[in-house]
Amino acid sequence: MNTTLKNPFQQTGFLTSAANLNQCPPEEGWEVAFAGRSNAGKSSAINAITQQKKLAKTSKTPGRTQLLNFFSVTTDEHRLVDLPGYGYAKVPLAQKKKWEIFIDDYLRHRSSLCGLFLIMDIRHPLTEFDQSILKWTRECELPTHILLTKADKLKFGPAKAARLKVEQALKTSPLASVQLFSGTALTGVEEARNKLAAWLQLG
Numbered sequence: 453m454n455t456t457l458k459n460p461f462q463q464t465g466f467l468t469s470a471a472n473l474n475q476c477p478p479e480e481g482w483e484v485a486f487a488g489r490s491n492a493g494k495s496s497a498i499n500a501i502t503q504q505k506k507l508a509k510t511s512k513t514p515g516r517t518q519l520l521n522f523f524s525v526t527t528d529e530h531r532l533v534d535l536p537g538y539g540y541a542k543v544p545l546a547q548k549k550k551w552e553i554f555i556d557d558y559l560r561h562r563s564s565l566c567g568l569f570l571i572m573d574i575r576h577p578l579t580e581f582d583q584s585i586l587k588w589t590r591e592c593e594l595p596t597h598i599l600l601t602k603a604d605k606l607k608f609g610p611a612k613a614a615r616l617k618v619e620q621a622l623k624t625s626p627l628a629s630v631q632l633f634s635g636t637a638l639t640g641v642e643e644a645r646n647k648l649a650a651w652l653q654l655g
């Protein structure tokens with residue numbers, strides 16, 4: 453194994469936040485968005501991939517942030533985008549609707565978007581939220597990579613079974629793939645980085 457290889461995501465830094473499409477940075481270069489139901493482990497995944505403790509804010513107040521947060525990887529033309537999550541009863545319906553319209557707009561019309569990382573808690577995969585995101589990405593023919601997070605919470609057998617179940621559900625989505633991930637045990641971090649680097653044309 454070559455241990456001298458550097459993590460291309462280590463220099464990732466905050467670029468800007470956007471509350472609507474007009475506030476997003478210019479549609480130049482490449483970006484990969486991260487989506488996930490609140491508390492699935494999205495912030496922890498972004499932090500593990502970039503080897504930073506606080507780049508994406510892990511929050512004990514689920515669904516708090518309603519902004520898209522853009523991060524520049526090596527240059528401003530290579531970006532990661534943290535989409536706001538939701539999924540808690542506490543979030544008012546009107547706010548959920550607003551969120552859906554914004555995300556729908558973003559996923560359909562953002563020309564620099566080259567792929568989506570969809571974060572699912574391995575113990576509760578394919579929620580209603582996940583299904584609607586997968587439907588969107590299938591319709592838009594957007595490559596989608598699923599991280600089954602918190603894989604450290606399951607033993608090998610149940611983790612493998614969860615992965616198979618998701619793979620079965622993806623049979624009608626030719627541009628979708630899935631892997632096990634743990635931001636705590638650092639499982640699958642290199643695999644996730646390789647997928648991102650390929651999509652973002654890095655290296």
Ligand code: GDP
Pocket residue numbers: 488489490491492493494495496497509510511512514537601602603604605633634635636637
């Ligand atoms: P987000 O709302 O999707 O951004 O979720 P967070 O990243 O804030 O994580 C939600 C909770 O799950 C936090 O208490 C994290 O410490 C925990 N968590 C996230 N990823 C993992 C993981 O891979 N393994 C374990 N055991 N816990 C995790």
